[in-house]
Amino acid sequence: MREYYSTQLAVVVGVLLLVVSAAFALKQSPELLEHRKAAQRVAVELPHPLAGMENCFDCHGPQSDWPYPPRHTGWSDHSCIRCHQGPE
Numbered sequence: 001m002r003e004y005y006s007t008q009l010a011v012v013v014g015v016l017l018l019v020v021s022a023a024f025a026l027k028q029s030p031e032l033l034e035h036r037k038a039a040q041r042v043a044v045e046l047p048h049p050l051a052g053m054e055n056c057f058d059c060h061g062p063q064s065d066w067p068y069p070p071r072h073t074g075w076s077d078h079s080c081i082r083c084h085q086g087p088e
């Protein structure tokens, strides 16, 4: 009888751990649910001019007021305009 309960307990705890870690993984990286490939995504056009705004990180770094998506972390300011084009 006791053995039966401990097996049941192990199964329940295991399932709980899975659910909790999946929940945290999704919270950290919601893009896990998106099935689009990176190449199919379209970069957002800059709503502001480039001039005087070269230090993208100042305003769009993770701690800033308008953070870029988490998967941008670590990309240099020079790389931004490869994908994001400003208005002329």
Ligand code: HEC
Pocket: 044, 045, 046, 047, 048, 050, 052, 053, 054, 055, 056, 057, 058, 059, 060, 066, 080, 081, 084
């Ligand atoms: C002085 C601060 C500042 C700098 C520097 C800056 N931005 Fe922005 N950026 C903003 C603000 C403010 C918005 C508008 C945010 C909003 O309304 O959601 C914006 C919006 C954007 C958006 C569109 C976001 C959206 O939700 O539509 C992109 C993409 C973007 N900036 C990229 C860049 C890139 C690339 C650079 C560097 C070349 C840069 N920004 C430099 C302040 C800045």
Ligand code: HEC
Pocket: 041, 042, 043, 044, 056, 057, 060, 066, 067, 068, 069, 071, 072, 075, 076, 077, 079, 080, 081, 082, 083, 084
């Ligand atoms: C490889 C191409 C690429 C590069 C390089 C790139 N981005 Fe992006 N960016 C994207 C795409 C695509 C999106 C649309 C959201 C997504 O799918 O992640 C995006 C979204 C954004 C957004 C949010 C726009 C919104 O409305 O959600 C901001 C802000 C932004 N990028 C800023 C930057 C900054 C600042 C840099 C330079 C550090 C940069 N990006 C470099 C492709 C790129």
